Amino acid sequence: MAKKRDPIPSHAKCVFKGKIFEVWQWEQKLYDSSTKTFERLKRPDTVQVVTVVGDKILILEETQPDKSTPFLTLPGGRVDPGEDPLTAAKRELHEETGYSAQDWSLWLAHDPVGKIEWTIYTYIARDSKEDAEPHLDGGERVTAQLVTFDEFLALSNDPRFYDPSLTHEFVIAHYDPAYKETLRKLILG
Amino acid sequence: MAKKRDPIPSHAKCVFKGKIFEVWQWEQKLYDSSTKTFERLKRPDTVQVVTVVGDKILILEETQPDKSTPFLTLPGGRVDPGEDPLTAAKRELHEETGYSAQDWSLWLAHDPVGKIEWTIYTYIARDSKEDAEPHLDGGERVTAQLVTFDEFLALSNDPRFYDPSLTHEFVIAHYDPAYKETLRKLILG
Numbered sequence: 558m559a560k561k562r563d564p565i566p567s568h569a570k571c572v573f574k575g576k577i578f579e580v581w582q583w584e585q586k587l588y589d590s591s592t593k594t595f596e597r598l599k600r601p602d603t604v605q606v607v608t609v610v611g612d613k614i615l616i617l618e619e620t621q622p623d624k625s626t627p628f629l630t631l632p633g634g635r636v637d638p639g640e641d642p643l644t645a646a647k648r649e650l651h652e653e654t655g656y657s658a659q660d661w662s663l664w665l666a667h668d669p670v671g672k673i674e675w676t677i678y679t680y681i682a683r684d685s686k687e688d689a690e691p692h693l694d695g696g697e698r699v700t701a702q703l704v705t706f707d708e709f710l711a712l713s714n715d716p717r718f719y720d721p722s723l724t725h726e727f728v729i730a731h732y733d734p735a736y737k738e739t740l741r742k743l744i745l746g
Numbered sequence: 747m748a749k750k751r752d753p754i755p756s757h758a759k760c761v762f763k764g765k766i767f768e769v770w771q772w773e774q775k776l777y778d779s780s781t782k783t784f785e786r787l788k789r790p791d792t793v794q795v796v797t798v799v800g801d802k803i804l805i806l807e808e809t810q811p812d813k814s815t816p817f818l819t820l821p822g823g824r825v826d827p828g829e830d831p832l833t834a835a836k837r838e839l840h841e842e843t844g845y846s847a848q849d850w851s852l853w854l855a856h857d858p859v860g861k862i863e864w865t866i867y868t869y870i871a872r873d874s875k876e877d878a879e880p881h882l883d884g885g886e887r888v889t890a891q892l893v894t895f896d897e898f899l900a901l902s903n904d905p906r907f908y909d910p911s912l913t914h915e916f917v918i919a920h921y922d923p924a925y926k927e928t929l930r931k932l933i934l935g
Binding site: 563566573575576577578580582585586587588589590591593594595596598622623624625669671672673694696697719721722724725728729731732733 | 762769785862883914921
């Protein structure tokens with residue numbers, strides 16, 4: 558599922574800069590030699606963390622003030638300007654849960670939408686320990702819970718969980734015992 | 747995988763209208779009673795068509811002037827303003843391939859991105875026949891090919907094909923023979 562998109566051309570212009578999204582446009586020459594204004598978006602990359610605590614994995618039940626129902630997610634958030642994704646992953650994990658980890662590895666890097674320059678980085682953080690209180694902003698309500706590896710894979714059947722690239726991994730693991738063991742080793746060590 | 751997102755609130759304002767994307771913002775009250783400007787996007791819904799021709803399925807190899815490599819896709823495109831998705835599916839199939847179909851049904855309706863009001867409708871068009879030449883615009887180069895049902899499912903392993911919700915269906919069918927038969931019946935009749 559990891560797939561890198563064609564970048565926005567270097568001669569494109571930023572025509573709008575919002576709170577999250579930037580809109581970029583350029584004049585594109587077509588196959589019949591006419592031209593047309595093409596448009597794509599940029600947004601900050603995001604990170605999420607498979608946080609391993611002993612033999613359990615930390616997931617979050619989260620509510621947001623503009624969403625009607627709670628959802629299940631991994632700790633994570635936006636990469637700040639100039640920040641590298643691993644630093645963002647460590648910062649977001651600590652802010653959102655109070656956990657720090659010793660052993661970090663990148664699992665997936667996935668560009669989910671063709672018309673948006675946006676990569677989601679999924680890290681595995683092994684040997685994680687709670688060493689502080691969470692620092693949530695006023696737009697988050699989060700309850701952390703520790704689940705078993707099997708419960709983690711079963712998120713693919715939970716309508717409150719929405720992550721196509723993780724769901725893809727979980728569905729293969731559900732049917733293929735060898736792949737499930739590979740994933741167990743990758744995540745739990 | 748089909749999941750309907752929370753709509754943009756009715757008091758939100760459109761702060762930018764681009765060629766494809768609109769940017770909407772509103773002042774959101776947070777849990778601590780502070781407020782913050784929230785942002786989401788709208789874009790035209792899109793349609794795609796599983797076009798059944800005899801016992802084969804029509805897929806397209808497409809190149810676009812801003813993409814470095816060809817990709818595999820189903821016939822489809824954007825829903826025009828005021829158009830219903832089924833009408834758009836019939837129009838796009840005919841424009842892009844010259845095919846018309848007798849028997850239409852909606853298979854999937856999928857909102858792929860949380861922050862964008864955007865639904866992808868996947869139709870099944872059975873008993874399809876070529877009755878015209880394709881009418882491509884200058885931004886498309888398309889080669890149609892007919893594939894078997896098994897070749898269609900195998901698109902989930904082709905790096906030139908990118909469709910998370912179809913890939914999800916194909917992966918389950920790959921491992922679960924009963925689901926594969928359900929899908930065969932759904933598509934081929």
